[in-house]
Amino acid sequence: MTQMTPQAKISILQHLIQIPSVNDHETDVADYIASLFAPYPDAKVEKVPFAKHRDNLVVTIGHADGPQIGLCGHMDVVDPGDVSAWSQDPFAGEIVGDQLFGRGASDMKSGLGAIVITMLEFLEQQTPLKGSIRLLATVGEETGEYGAAKLTDEGYADQLAGLIIAEPSGLDNVVYTARGVIDYKIISTGKASHSAQPEKGVNAIDNLMKFYNAVGPIMAKHDQTDPVLGSLLHNVDLISGGEQINSIPAQAELMANMRTIPAYPNQVIYDELEALVAKLNAEPDVQLDLSYSYPEEAIPGDPDAPLVQLAKQISDEICGHDTKIVGSGGANDGAEFLRAKADFTSIEIGPGSNTSHQVDEYISIKEYLQAVEVYKALVPAFFDSLD
Structure with a gap:
């Protein structure tokens, strides 16, 4: 040996x-x-x-x-x-x-x-x-x-x-x-038109921003702090959209990264994100699609x-x-x-x-x-x- x-x-x-x-x-x-x-x-x-x-x-x-x-x-x-x-x-x-x-x-x-x-x-x-x-x-x-x-x-x-x-x-x-992690993506689909005739299109960026402006305050309500890990974190880290300067954008997307804590299981977050998307999609001309990438508890x-x-x-x-x-x-x-x-x-x-x-x-x-x-x-x- x-x-x-x-x-x-x-x-x-x-x-x-x-x-x-x-x-x-x-x-x-x-x-x-x-x-x-x-x-x-x-x-x-x-x-x-x-x-x-x-x-x-x-x-x-x-x-x-x-x-x-x-x-x-x-x-x-x-x-x-x-x-x-x-x-x-x-x-x-x-x-x-x-x-x-x-x-x-x-x-x-x-x-x-x-x-x-x-x-x-x-x-x-x-x-x-x-x-x-x-x-x-x-x-x-x-x-x-x-x-x-x-x-x-x-x-x-x-x-x-x-x-x-x-x-x-x-x-x-x-x-x-x-911490756990949730990476998610929101894709906003609109309709292109000439920027001189915006009424003929649907601005995908405008609709994406409806989600962006709403999701922050929702996530901020999770104010419980873990004594070791700290608080839940939510950051929108990537945004892209549009085709050219004189066209109403037909597509836009954002990606966000979340770092979760045991007090908030991932399903709680999924439910809130999905409820927000459903609420916004009920508005005229809004089409948002939500997807996740390898979430971890x-x-x-x-x-x-x-x-x-x-x-x-x-x-x-x-x-x-x-x-x-x-x-x-x-x-x-x-x-x-x-x-x-x-x-x-x-x-x-x-x-x-x-x-x-x-x-x-x-x-x-x-x-x-x-x-x-x-x-x-x-x-x-x-x-x-x-x-």
């Missing part, structure tokens, strides 16, 4: 970063991870397709008769943007001192690599486990958590007793609650849940810091997995820096290696807590 060397662990992360899975081609990442588990016949490896070149990966190890814990990481990364602005190649995994650079180094191939290595070491060292561990490696987290949605719909989270998401919280933070969470407290204690011990128990303003895959049949706690704790989605994204190699030790201690401790 051998333990993987630090250099071998670093090489796995470099290889993950060298696969350019920019909102696509996660299958290449899944294939690489699957190859790491190939020497172990006790590992059950499953690819779960979402779309062409976009396969989720599920790897299950341990005792099927005991409780199951999920270790989750997403395989996609955001676009690196202007590559010339980087001081290092974003897809090389280059190392300078303690920093390993690359797109996804923080968000979140370091977390993904750490949970994969954790499972590989359990297998290599034949660690006795009181239950099973399920790797849930997902596609499309950055653009809507649709890999996690697919796995949830297929039942891969129905047996979970707990879920650890290796998002880049930093090992000094355990995230137990998170807020994650309520319990700061005193055993998995939360264990994660704090173990990270404190291994890393020598005071781990904070916090909330997150962003949605994560947990929002989808919590739709599963099982009742379980979902947390985020993972290696990360404040460079996610930025130029010269990097991860501290020390923190990456510490993350493996945190997960290796946390999984057995969680099983023990269920005795």
